[in-house]
Amino acid sequence: MIIASALTKKFDSKTALNSITLTIPDGCVYGLVGSNGSGKSTLLRLISGVYMEDGGEITVDGERAFNNPQIKSKIAFLGDTPYFLPQSNLKEMADLYNSMYPDFDYEIYNHLLTVFPLDPKARLTTFSKGMQRQAALILALSTNPKYLLMDEAFDGLDVVMRRVLANIVMDGVEKRGMTVIIASHNLRELENVCDNVCVIHNGDIISNGGIESLRGNIHKVQVAFSQVPEMSVFNSLYVMKAERTGSLLSLVVKGNEDEIMQFINTLNPLYAECIEPTLEEVFVYELEVVGYDVKNILS
Template identity: 50%
Template sequence: MIEVKSLVKKFGSKAALDGISFTIEAGSVFGLVGSNGAGKSTLLRSLAGIYQPESGEILVDGLKPFENSTVKSKLFFISDYPYFFAQSNMKEMADFYSKTYPTWDAQRYEELCTLFPLDQNARIINMSKGMQRQVALINALSVRPDYLLLDEIFDGLDPVMRQLLKKLVSSEVSERGMSVIIASHNLRELEDLCDHVGLMHKGGVVFEQELDALKLGIHRVQAIFKPMPLQEALQDLDIIKQDTRGSLVNFVIRGKREDILEKLNALNPVFTELLPLTLEEVFISEMEVAGYDIENILK
């Protein structure tokens, strides 16, 4: 389990993380989303024990990660720009990690090398960004970590490799109970993989919630009504957003699907339909409620 309690991390006078708190249960896949500069990468580096917080604390299985080799042996962090030794190839990096992590699985490494079409003797610095991420993933999964921290891991991967990544990570989570924290702008990919999501903005957490509960608790509705004082008729509904195009009224409504349909049908609409929301639409709606300028978020 990872526990983040009132965490503050500053660079100079600027707070990159401003008193954030949340818990990530073991065996979960937690997605971090937010605008550039929201604090996602800083949070991942703090979880990995690279940054020491000014105040608050991080606990990984009850222990602080900063300068703690016991904690660091349990986790693997792939940054937005994965680090490799200068002029090294895959075999040399694998040799390094095999000596660094007691959980290194040589058989797993060979299996993964057959899945990713990479030349193990080629210098990593000459590889594309996507190929370098594949090398980092092979090393990470061969370590068999309890906690895998990924920063913009989908960037540079083609559709086939993205699907392979999701399959491999899901397998590790289901079979070993590995916990995964992914920071990404790619909400579509997170929607397929994560069971929990957290929205960060300006160093804080706007909200964090189980993905299914989040999506089931908010709905997009299209309806046509007979002439009536509509606002008065709909006052019992928790309407987040509403706009009218001709006779068609579009809503975003928070609540249970059954309760919403019951209240709408009581008004004898000419037409009504509940439509599924994407993860991005859910986040935009929640941010509007929280009063954030969505034009500068999730670009």
């Protein structure tokens, strides 16, 4: 389990993480969402022990990762820009990782080479951006990590490879109880993969929780009336957003779905339908309510 308490990280005068507190349970796929420079990559580097915290504390399995080889050997960190030693090939890099990580497994490595068809003897610098990311992913997964941290994991991967990656991640979580933390600036990428999502903006956590629970009590209702009633009629509902287009009213309502629809039906609409909003819409509604400039976060 990863626990951050009052975690602060500063880069000279800029505060990248501002006293954040969060808990990442074991065996989940945890998404970190935020715009560029929001602090999500910094959080990953703090978890992996690359950075040392300036304030507060971050622990992995109860211990600080910074300067702690035992903890670091359980973590595979895949940065936003893959790095390989100059003139090296995948085989050489695998040898290096094998000599560094006690749980490095050549079986996994060989298996992943069949999934991602890369030439292990070709120079990594000749690889495309997507291939380099695949190579880095092979190395990270081959260390058999308890915690897999991925920064912009899907960046540079085509649709097929994204699907493959998602499957591998799921497989690792299911079979080995691996905890996966994925940082991305694109919430749509994480929607179908993550159990939990944490939105970071300007070093602050502005939303954090399980996807289903977040999505669960927000509903998008589309209602058509022969004569649209006054908005005050809906005062008994927790309407987060309302838009009217002719006789069609779109409402975003927080609450129990059955209770909402029961109330709507009492108004004798021509048509009424409750739609499950996308995760992105949920965040937009939630965050607009609390006054955040959501377009910047989810762009």
